[in-house]
Every structure is written in C-alpha cells, then in structure tokens.
Amino acid sequence: MKPVRRSMILLMLAGTSHTAFAQDTLDIIVPFAAGGATDIVARSFEPPFSDNLGVTSVVRNVAGASATEGTAEVANSEGNPNIIGYEPAGALSIQPSLKDLPYGPDSFTYICRTTSNPMFLMVSQSSDIENFDQLVAASQEEPLLYGSSGPGTLPQLAVAALVGESDLEASHIPYSGSGPAMNALAGDEIQIMADTETILANYDLRPLAVFADHRIEGYEDVPTIGELGLPEMEFAVWQGLVAPKGISQERKTQYSDACKATLESDRFKSFAEKAKAGIAYLGPEDFEAFVKQRYDANKQVLRDVGLIE
Amino acid sequence: MDIILAAVGDAFAWQALLAIVVGTWAGIIIGGLPGLGSVVGLTVFLPFTFGMSTITSMALLIGVYCGSVYGGSITAILINTPGTPQSAATTFDGYPMTQEGRVDEALGWATFASFFGGVLSCVILIFCAPQLAKFAVNFGSIEVFALICLAMMCIVGVSKGSVMKGLVCGMIGFFLSMVGSDPITGADRFTFGSYALSSGLTLIPVVVGAFALSEVFVRFSSRDDPGAKIPEAKLRLPRLGEWFKRLIELVRGSLIGSFIGALPGTGAAAAAFISYASAQKLSPRRDRLGQGEPDGIIASESSNNAVTGSSFIPTLALGIPGDVVTAMMMGAMVIHGITPGVRLMVDQAQTVYSLFVVLIIVNVAMLILSKPSIGLFRYLFRLHQGYVMAAIVIFSFIGAATVRGNPLDLVVAALTGILAYALRRADYPLAPLVIGMVLGPELESSLRRGLLIKRGDFLEFFTHSGISMTLFSLLALFIIWTVWSGIAQRRQSSANAPRAESDATK
Numbered sequence: 001m002k003p004v005r006r007s008m009i010l011l012m013l014a015g016t017s018h019t020a021f022a023q024d025t026l027d028i029i030v031p032f033a034a035g036g037a038t039d040i041v042a043r044s045f046e047p048p049f050s051d052n053l054g055v056t057s058v059v060r061n062v063a064g065a066s067a068t069e070g071t072a073e074v075a076n077s078e079g080n081p082n083i084i085g086y087e088p089a090g091a092l093s094i095q096p097s098l099k100d101l102p103y104g105p106d107s108f109t110y111i112c113r114t115t116s117n118p119m120f121l122m123v124s125q126s127s128d129i130e131n132f133d134q135l136v137a138a139s140q141e142e143p144l145l146y147g148s149s150g151p152g153t154l155p156q157l158a159v160a161a162l163v164g165e166s167d168l169e170a171s172h173i174p175y176s177g178s179g180p181a182m183n184a185l186a187g188d189e190i191q192i193m194a195d196t197e198t199i200l201a202n203y204d205l206r207p208l209a210v211f212a213d214h215r216i217e218g219y220e221d222v223p224t225i226g227e228l229g230l231p232e233m234e235f236a237v238w239q240g241l242v243a244p245k246g247i248s249q250e251r252k253t254q255y256s257d258a259c260k261a262t263l264e265s266d267r268f269k270s271f272a273e274k275a276k277a278g279i280a281y282l283g284p285e286d287f288e289a290f291v292k293q294r295y296d297a298n299k300q301v302l303r304d305v306g307l308i309e
Numbered sequence: 310m311d312i313i314l315a316a317v318g319d320a321f322a323w324q325a326l327l328a329i330v331v332g333t334w335a336g337i338i339i340g341g342l343p344g345l346g347s348v349v350g351l352t353v354f355l356p357f358t359f360g361m362s363t364i365t366s367m368a369l370l371i372g373v374y375c376g377s378v379y380g381g382s383i384t385a386i387l388i389n390t391p392g393t394p395q396s397a398a399t400t401f402d403g404y405p406m407t408q409e410g411r412v413d414e415a416l417g418w419a420t421f422a423s424f425f426g427g428v429l430s431c432v433i434l435i436f437c438a439p440q441l442a443k444f445a446v447n448f449g450s451i452e453v454f455a456l457i458c459l460a461m462m463c464i465v466g467v468s469k470g471s472v473m474k475g476l477v478c479g480m481i482g483f484f485l486s487m488v489g490s491d492p493i494t495g496a497d498r499f500t501f502g503s504y505a506l507s508s509g510l511t512l513i514p515v516v517v518g519a520f521a522l523s524e525v526f527v528r529f530s531s532r533d534d535p536g537a538k539i540p541e542a543k544l545r546l547p548r549l550g551e552w553f554k555r556l557i558e559l560v561r562g563s564l565i566g567s568f569i570g571a572l573p574g575t576g577a578a579a580a581a582f583i584s585y586a587s588a589q590k591l592s593p594r595r596d597r598l599g600q601g602e603p604d605g606i607i608a609s610e611s612s613n614n615a616v617t618g619s620s621f622i623p624t625l626a627l628g629i630p631g632d633v634v635t636a637m638m639m640g641a642m643v644i645h646g647i648t649p650g651v652r653l654m655v656d657q658a659q660t661v662y663s664l665f666v667v668l669i670i671v672n673v674a675m676l677i678l679s680k681p682s683i684g685l686f687r688y689l690f691r692l693h694q695g696y697v698m699a700a701i702v703i704f705s706f707i708g709a710a711t712v713r714g715n716p717l718d719l720v721v722a723a724l725t726g727i728l729a730y731a732l733r734r735a736d737y738p739l740a741p742l743v744i745g746m747v748l749g750p751e752l753e754s755s756l757r758r759g760l761l762i763k764r765g766d767f768l769e770f771f772t773h774s775g776i777s778m779t780l781f782s783l784l785a786l787f788i789i790w791t792v793w794s795g796i797a798q799r800r801q802s803s804a805n806a807p808r809a810e811s812d813a814t815k
Contacts (some may be wrong), residue, residue: 037643070714152495183573
C-alpha cells in the first residue's frame with residue numbers, strides 16, 4: 001500500500017505545482033491546425049504579445065468543426081485569466097448561427113481585433129469577363145458556379161449575398177479549402193470566387209469588385225459593390241483576440257494594451273506586410289460591437305440563402 | 310546557370326546539410342513510431358524553424374516529411390503496425406514476408422523503393438512541374454470521383470478469402486468518415502446530438518486503433534506463443550540485378566505516386582492504395598500479392614514517397630498546397646517572406662532550385678540513414694515484448710491526442726482498437742476499413758460536387774470529359790476483369806476438386 005500512497009502524494013504535489021505555475025503561462029488557443037494561415041499570424045503575433053504582457057505563452061492548436069472546437073474551449077474556460085483565443089471571423093460571427101454550439105456572441109470577453117482584409121469578387125485571369133456587368137450578362141446566358149472554402153464560410157456568404165441583391169445567377173459549390181477551390185477555378189469547374197488580397201495576388205486572379213465601403217489601396221480601379229448600383233456590402237476576413245467571460249477588468253485592460261502595443265510593433269508590422277495581413281486594431285468595446293453587428297448581418301444572409309430558418 | 314550554382318551552394322551549406330541529417334533521421338524515427346506521423350513531426354519541428362534561414366528551415370521540414378513517410382514502413386513490416394497511415398498498404402506484403410523470416414529483404418525493398426520513388430518524383434518535379442500542374446488542373450470533381458472509385462477497387466484485392474467481409478469493413482470505414490459535418494451543407498450528421506462528435510473522426514486515431522492497438526491486443530492474447538516474438542530488424546538492400554528485374558514495378562509505383570501527389574487534396578495514403586490496386590492487376594507476380602511479395606511493398610512505398618516530391622508541384626506551380634503537409638510547408642515559407650503562388654518560380658527561382666536540390670539530398674540521406682535507424686529499432690525491439698507493446702500504446706495515444714488536441718480522439722482510438730480486435734478475431738480484413746476511411750471523404754464530396762455541377766444528372770458524369778470517360782472505362786474493365794477471373798478460378802477449382810477426390814479414393 002505504501003508505494004501507492006506515496007505516488008498519490010507525489011501526484012498531488014505535481015498537481016499543486018502545476019496550478020502555481022499556471023499563473024505565469026498563458027494559453028493561446030488557435031482553433032486551426034498548426035501551419036494554417038491563421039496559425040501563422042497567431043504565431044507571429046505571440047512573441048511581441050508575450051513580451052508586452054511579461055508572460056510565457058504557449059500557442060495551442062485545437063482544430064476541428066470549422067474552428068468551433070477551439071473557440072468552444074475558450075468559451076468554456078469561464079473565469080480563467082490565463083487562456084485566450086486567437087479567433088477567425090467565421091467561428092465568432094457565422095458558426096453560432098449555423099450550428100448548435102456551446103457558445104454564442106455573448107460568451108466572451110472581447111479583447112481586440114487584430115487584422116482585417118476586405119474580400120474581392122474575382123474571376124480567373126483567363127476568362128473574358130472584365131467587369132461586373134459582363135459577369136451578370138454571362139450568368140444570364142448560362143448560370144455560373146461559385147466556389148468557397150466550405151459550407152457556411154465567408155466566401156460563400158459574400159457571393160450569396162451578392163446573388164440575392166443583384167441579377168447575378170450563380171450557385172454554390174463548396175470545397176474542402178481555398179486550395180482545392182483555386183484548383184477548380186483554374187480548371188474552369190467554377191467561375192467565381194470571393195476571397196482576400198492574398199489569394200488574389202498569389203493566384204493571379206482578376207478582381208471585379210470589392211466588398212468594402214471604399215476602394216482599396218493598390219486596387220484603385222476596382223469598384224466597391226456600392227458603386228455598382230447595389231446596396232453597400234462589407235465582407236472582410238478578420239481575426240481577433242477573445243478571452244473567456246468572468247475575467248477581471250484589470251486583466252482585460254492588460255490584454256488589450258498588450259494587443260495594441262503588439263500591433264504597433266515593428267516586428268509584427270513587418271510580418272503583416274509580408275503575409276499581406278491588414279492590421280486593423282479595434283479596442284474591446286468597438287470589437288464587441290463589431291462582432292455582434294457582423295453576427296446579425298451574417299445571420300440575415302444565412303437566412304436569405306436558406307441555410308438556416 | 311549562375312542561379313543554379315548559387316542554389317546548389319545554398320543547399321550544400323553546412324547548416325542546410327545538418328538540418329537535412331537531423332530532420333531526416335528524426336522523421337524516420339517519428340514515422341516509425343505508430344501514431345506519430347508526418348503532421349506531428351512537422352508540428353514539433355515547425356517552431357524551431359522560425360529562427361533559421363529559409364533554406365535551412367525548408368531542409369529541416371522536408372527532411373522530417375520525407376523521413377516520416379519512409380519511416381512508417383519500418384514498423385509496418387516489423388510488427389504489422391503502419392507507423393503512418395501512408396504506409397498502411399505496406400503491411401499487406403511486408404508483414405507476411407516478416408512471418409516468413411524475410412525481414413531483411415522486406416526492409417531492403419521498402420528502403421530502396423522509397424528512395425527510388427522519392428528521387429524519380431524529384432526529377433519529375435524539376436522537369437515537368439508546369440506541364441503536370443496544367444494537366445492536374447483538368448482533374449475536376451468528376452474526374453477525381455472516377456479516380457477514387459478506381460482506388461476503391463483495391464478493397465477487393467486486399468480482402469483475402471471473403472470479398473463480402475472486405476466490403477463490410479470498407480463500409481464501416483466509409484461510415485466512420487461520414488460522422489461530423491456534411492461537406493456540402495455543413496449540417497451535423499451521425500453525431501447523436503453530441504457536440505464532441507460534430508468535428509468528426511480523423512484518420513490518425515482510427516488508424517492507430519485499427520492497426521497499432523489491435524496488434525497489441527492480438528499479441529497480448531498470444532503472449533505465450535513463442536512464434537509471436539518481434540523478429541530482429543535487419544536490412545539488406547536489393548542487388549542491382551534484383552531491382553532491375555522489378556524496374557517496371559518501381560517505375561509504375563513512382564509514376565502513380567508522382568501523379569497523385571500533383572492533384573490537390575488526395576495525398577500519400579490514397580496514392581499507396583491506388584498503386585497497390587494497379588499492382589494487383591498489372592504485376593507479373595500478382596498471384597503471390599498479399600502473401601509476402603516484394604512487388605506489394607514496392608507498389609506501396611515507391612508511390613507514397615513519390616508523393617513527397619510531386620506534392621510540391623501544385624504548391625510551386627499554382628500556389629495550391631497538395632495536402633496538409635505541404636500546406637504546413639507553405640506556412641513556413643510565408644513566415645520566411647516567400648509568398649507561394651503562381652509567380653514563385655519567377656520571383657524566387659534560386660529558392661525553388663535549392664528546394665529541388667534539398668529534396669534530392671534528403672532522399673540520399675534517407676538511404677544512408679536507413680541502416681542506423683533500423684539499427685535503432687532493432688535495439689528498441691530487443692527489449693521485452695511487454696515494454697515494446699506498452700510503448701506502442703503510449704505513442705499511439707500521444708499521436709491520437711496531438712493531431713488536433715481533442716480528447717475525443719483518445720476514446721475513438723480505444724474503441725476502434727477494440728472493434729478492430731473483434732473484427733480480426735472473426736477474420737475480417739482491417740485494411741478495407743482504413744481504405745474506406747482514407748478515400749471516403751473525397752469520394753463523397755467529389756460525387757456530391759459533381760452532382761451539383763451536373764444539376765443532379767449522374768449519367769452526364771460518363772460523358773463529362775475525355776479524362777472521366779477514360780477513367781470510367783478503366784473502372785468497367787477492372788470490374789469485368791475481376792468478375793471474370795473470379796469465375797474462371799471457381800471453374801478451375803471445381804474442375805480440380807472432383808479429380809482430387811478421385812485421386813484420393815484411388
């Protein structure tokens with residue numbers, strides 16, 4: 001019996017030391033697998049962020065279920081001041097409307113928005129379509145197909161909203177990611193795709209319009225959706241930091257100050273330039289209002305296209 | 310020319326060479342441990358590369374990647390447990406050879422086929438990347454559907470004894486792959502209202518359960534049987550004459566792997582199964598396949614290692630990652646300021662050329678390091694079998710848990726292990742289960758995308774394009790051939806049976 005008892009005591013000791021140290025390490029949850037586009041940004045964000053906070057951080061990838069798995073883990077850690085999530089737009093503003101999730105837009109303490117990139121409507125460079133009117137005309141002759149990186153993702157929502165508001169005739173084909181969708185676009189299986197500048201530049205595509213309220217630097221000749229005589233539409237791929245509910249106001253301020261300082265650091269700025277991530281800081285209150293506004297807007301689109309009741 | 314010389318210089322810098330040796334060796338060991346595969350290996354090494362130069366970090370990651378794909382075959386051959394899903398097809402012939410006492414030969418063929426596949430795909434990558442990428446783009450959903458159907462045929466070949474049992478296992482695997490989100494609508498299915506199940510079942514926990522854990526159970530139940538001991542790992546590379554005799558097999562496997570690797574979204578495990586299926590039809594020694602025939606190992610290992618080189622084709626030519634592993638490599642490139650995409654070949658020619666050189670050095674390093682790595686496994690497996698099995702269980706669970714950090718995966722691994730043990734006891738082949746699981750998601754989503762494109766008319770699949778017509782005709786031929794040879798065999802055996810009986814009565 002003695003060895004068992006001893007090992008139990010050892011285990012308890014190990015347990016207590018763990019909780020003691022946990023004060024000084026921060027868990028940064030990335031709800032995607034290591035090496036993905038969001039993960040890369042999060043891992044570049046982490047070192048200056050940790051320096052600013054004065055803690056050691058561990059980036060932990062909890063992937064699955066359209067990024068809701070890791071997001072749920074953050075939401076479920078209520079009151080834990082040592083866990084935050086580096087979250088993509090979809091998991092916060094689309095998935096809660098689509099699925100029965102253990103969290104909703106009210107389940108978090110919002111820290112800051114880090115980056116935001118507007119989405120472009122684009123076609124293959126080899127197509128003859130030069131502008132939005134030609135696209136509509138072509139789709140009237142024969143309905144077109146648009147791709148996305150999966151069901152209920154921003155690329156689907158953006159084009160679906162556009163189809164709902166204009167004379168564009170197009171139906172949706174979901175792929176398992178941006179890569180396969182780009183392959184399909186190159187092989188003319190689909191004709192339309194909405195995504196960010198990164199995709200646009202990497203794959204040498206032709207932008208027809210931008211889902212923003214103003215023209216984008218570097219793409220001055222690309223009109224906004226509003227300029228095409230349609231209602232204004234804003235779709236952007238953004239990321240931000242959230243913490244669980246129930247953390248102290250002091251901790252929240254620490255986080256958001258560190259976030260702001262990180263986004264202003266040269267180290268992160270030079271990375272963002274390389275990775276074409278548009279830094280777009282929003283403070284806690286603004287970010288919370290922004291997420292809730294996006295949540296409602298996306299929910300309306302989902303309802304319009306019939307993905308939810 | 311200057312640029313090529315500069316690139317070679319970059320690749321032969323001591324930092325890069327050191328990274329290659331460390332990466333490849335670590336890759337072989339990680340790949341050899343059941344449960345820990347290419348993705349886990351790359352995840353472990355990715356953070357180290359942040360501080361390195363571009364070429365050094367790519368060298369490290371490519372080494373880990375290629376090494377792990379090869380390493381999986383070592384445990385597949387030694388203990389019937391593929392170290393990675395990519396090597397699942399290596400068990401079909403590798404383990405029977407081990408049971409016959411031909412370990413050294415089996416490992417030799419696996420090593421040589423891996424090397425051959427890796428190098429041939431590098432050559433293809435260097436000389437035909439743009440052309441192959443252009444051709445691969447023609448593989449839309451419908452063509453991929455036809456290709457996956459062809460690969461599914463290999464279930465028939467690997468279910469020795471009873472095709473029915475094989476199909477049952479294939480369907481179980483297929484069904485397991487359907488749990489989670491619907492790929493087209495995003496709705497949850499087969500989750501029984503449980504949130505934990507809504508992220509679906511991933512491949513690694515299932516493979517770990519089906520092969521590693523069930524093998525541990527089988528060995529546990531026969532622990533007093535002296536024949537169940539792990540044999541001593543030895544390596545004997547095939548001689549020039551031997552491999553020349555099987556040159557066609559090596560080339561076919563490598564070409565299939567190179568082509569599958571160039572298609573985004575398929576990957577090395579699917580390539581190995583497709584290559585094995587074609588060996589079942591085309592190898593001159595196909596009658597012995599599945600009973601310990603080197604051609605089976607060659608088919609599997611040459612094709613899965615050929616994927617390592619050619620998966621860079623869509624990455625380099627189109628900026629599209631071919632699989633999870635190349636997606637991670639692309640991530641590493643972005644960190645170092647290289648933007649993968651259509652202009653990469655033009656803007657970063659020197660980096661791309663050094664990447665080619667690195668790939669070739671990695672394959673050579675793999676060949677050289679195979680001996681010490683197998684020596685290490687020999688040393689490890691000399692321990693008491695109980696310790697080895699305990700370690701396999703531990704690594705299996707570590708592997709299952711690290712894939713995506715979901716505790717559910719531990720339960721999945723354990724349950725699959727128990728299910729697989731029951732199936733093995735009832736003589737059900739397990740390989741079809743993994744084939745169903747590997748190919749199922751792509752089969753389903755390509756079919757459903759095809760139906761969306763054709764507005765629900767399945768008959769139009771057959772006339773969609775020249776490629777799809779060819780593939781579907783091949784599929785028809787395949788089925789007719791299988792049925793025909795089945796009937797012929799039955800006739801022959803029923804013709805022989807009475808004769809044997811009359812012989813016996815004499």
